[in-house]
Amino acid sequence: xxxxxxxxxxxxxxxxxxxxxxxxxxxTTVAEIAGRAGLTERTFFxxxxxxxxxxxxxxxxxxxxxxxxxxxxxxxxxxxEAIAAALLAAGALLEERRDFARQRQVVIAAHxxxxxxxxxxxxxxxxxxxxxxxxxxxSEPAASLAAEAGIAVFKVAFExxxxxxxxxxxxxxxxESLTDLKVMTTGM
Amino acid sequence: xxxxxxxxxxxxxxxxxxxxxxxxxxxTTVAEIAGRAGLTERTFFxxxxxxxxxxxxxxxxxxxxxxxxxxxxxxxxxxxEAIAAALLAAGALLEERRDFARQRQVVIAAHxxxxxxxxxxxxxxxxxxxxxxxxxxxSEPAASLAAEAGIAVFKVAFExxxxxxxxxxxxxxxxESLTDLKVMTTGM
Numbered sequence: 001x002x003x004x005x006x007x008x009x010x011x012x013x014x015x016x017x018x019x020x021x022x023x024x025x026x027x028t029t030v031a032e033i034a035g036r037a038g039l040t041e042r043t044f045f046x047x048x049x050x051x052x053x054x055x056x057x058x059x060x061x062x063x064x065x066x067x068x069x070x071x072x073x074x075x076x077x078x079x080x081e082a083i084a085a086a087l088l089a090a091g092a093l094l095e096e097r098r099d100f101a102r103q104r105q106v107v108i109a110a111h112x113x114x115x116x117x118x119x120x121x122x123x124x125x126x127x128x129x130x131x132x133x134x135x136x137x138x139s140e141p142a143a144s145l146a147a148e149a150g151i152a153v154f155k156v157a158f159e160x161x162x163x164x165x166x167x168x169x170x171x172x173x174x175x176e177s178l179t180d181l182k183v184m185t186t187g188m
Numbered sequence: 189x190x191x192x193x194x195x196x197x198x199x200x201x202x203x204x205x206x207x208x209x210x211x212x213x214x215x216t217t218v219a220e221i222a223g224r225a226g227l228t229e230r231t232f233f234x235x236x237x238x239x240x241x242x243x244x245x246x247x248x249x250x251x252x253x254x255x256x257x258x259x260x261x262x263x264x265x266x267x268x269e270a271i272a273a274a275l276l277a278a279g280a281l282l283e284e285r286r287d288f289a290r291q292r293q294v295v296i297a298a299h300x301x302x303x304x305x306x307x308x309x310x311x312x313x314x315x316x317x318x319x320x321x322x323x324x325x326x327s328e329p330a331a332s333l334a335a336e337a338g339i340a341v342f343k344v345a346f347e348x349x350x351x352x353x354x355x356x357x358x359x360x361x362x363x364e365s366l367t368d369l370k371v372m373t374t375g376m
Contacts, residue, residue: 080372116308123307141344145368148340156333178376180333184268185370 009047011037013100016054020107025051025114055104055114058097059121063128066090070132079138083129083150084178091157091170098170105162126151153177197235199225201288204242208295213239213302243292243302246285247309251316254278258320267326271317271338272366279345279358286358293350314339341365 005011015036019028030051034044048054069086077085094101108114129147134140157173167173193199203224207216218239222232236242257274265273282289296302317335322328345361355361 078372078375081376084376116304119307119311120304141348141365142368142372144347145340145344145365146372148343149337149369149372152333152336152340155336156329159332160329177329177333178373180330181337182373182376184266184330184334184337185366185373187266188269188272188366188370 005039005043008037008039008043012039012044012047013054016051017100017103017107020055021103025107025111052114052117055107056117056121059125062090062093063125065093066125067128067132070129071135073136075136079133079136079142079146080149082133082136083146084153084174086129086132087150087154087157087174088171090154091174094158094161095170102162122151122155149181153181193227193231196225196227196231200227200232200235201242204239205288205291205295208243209291213295213299240302240305243295244305244309247313250278250281251313253281254313255316255320258317259323261324263324267321267324267330267334268337270321270324271334272341272362274317274320275338275342275362276359278342279362282346282349283358286353290350310339310343337369341369 321331
C-alpha cells in the first residue's frame with residue numbers, strides 16, 4: 001500500500017461513522033476503521049489523534065469560520081446581526097456536509113459522553129463568538145448575550161435540520177429561528 | 189455523637205466549600221469534610237451520595253421550581269414570558285443563597301470536569317423548560333427556542349451576578365438581560 005492514498009481522510013471518516021452506527025462507538029477500534037477504509041492504522045493516525053476526533057475534528061474549522069465571519073462584518077453591523085452572519089456561514093458549511101453531519105448526530109445522540117462533548121463544544125463556540133464581538137468593541141454583557149442567544153438559535157435550527165430533511169436547508173432554518181426569536185421577544 | 193445533628197446538611201455543605209476552596213476539589217476527602225463540620229462520614233452520606241453532590245445536589249430543586257413556575261402561569265402567558273417568570277423565581281431562590289452560590293462558582297470555575305458538569309446541568313434545565321412549555325401545548329421549535337433563549341439570558345445574568353455584587357440582585361440582572369435581548373432582536 002502506498003503512503004499516499006486519495007481521499008484517505010474522508011474514507012476513514014466515512015468508514016468510522018459506518019462502524020460507529022453499526023456496532024456502537026465504544027465497540028469500534030481504530031484497526032477496524034482502517035480496515036474498513038482499506039487503509040492502515042498508521043494512516044488513520046496521520047489524520048486523527050483518536051477515534052473521537054473523527055467526530056469532533058471539524059469543530060476547529062467551524063469555530064475559525066464563525067470568528068472570521070464576525071470579524072469580517074462592517075463596523076456598523078449590530079452584535080446579533082454579526083452573530084447571525086456567522087451562524088449562516090456555518091450553516092452553509094454544514095449544509096454541504098449534510099450526510100456526514102446527520103450520521104455523526106446519530107452516533108452522538110446514542111452516547112452520553114459524546115453528547116456531553118457536543119455541549120462543551122457549543123459552549124466553546126459561544127465563548128469564541130463573544131470574544132470576537134469584544135474585539136469589535138462590543139462590551140459585556142452585550143457580547144456574551146448576543147453570542148449565547150445566537151448559539152441558542154443555532155441549536156434549535158440544527159435540531160430541526162437533523163430531524164427532518166423536508167424542513168429546509170440549515171441556513172433557512174437558522175433564519176427562521178432568528179425571526180421566531182425576534183417575534184417572541186417583541187411580544188414581551 | 190448523637191444521630192441527629194442540627195443543620196447537619198448546611199454545616200457539611202459549608203465545610204465542603206471551605207475545603208474545596210482551600211485545597212481544591214480533588215484534594216478534599218469526605219472524611220475531611222465531615223471532620224471540619226464536626227460530624228461523621230456516616231452523617232455526610234445520609235445527605236450526599238458523594239462530594240460532588242454538595243455542588244450539584246441543588247439542581248433538582250432548581251429544575252422543579254423552574255418547571256412548576258412555567259406550569260403555574262396563566263394559559264394566556266406567551267412562551268418566553270412563562271420562561272422569564274421561571275427564571276425570575278430561580279433567581280430569587282439563588283439570591284437567598286448568594287454566598288453559597290458564589291463560593292460554589294469559585295470551586296467550579298477552577299475545575300474542568302465540574303465546569304463541564306455545570307454545562308450539562310444547564311442543558312438539562314433547558315430541556316426541562318422546553319418540556320414544560322410543550323405541556324402547555326406550545327409546539328416545537330417554539331418551545332425549545334424559548335427555553336434555550338431563556339437559558340442564554342440566565343447564563344449571562346448569572347455570570348454578572350457572580351462577578352460583581354454591585355451590579356444588582358439576580359432577578360434584576362435577569363430582567364436586564366431579557367430587556368437587552370429584546371432590544372438586540374428588535375434592531376435586526
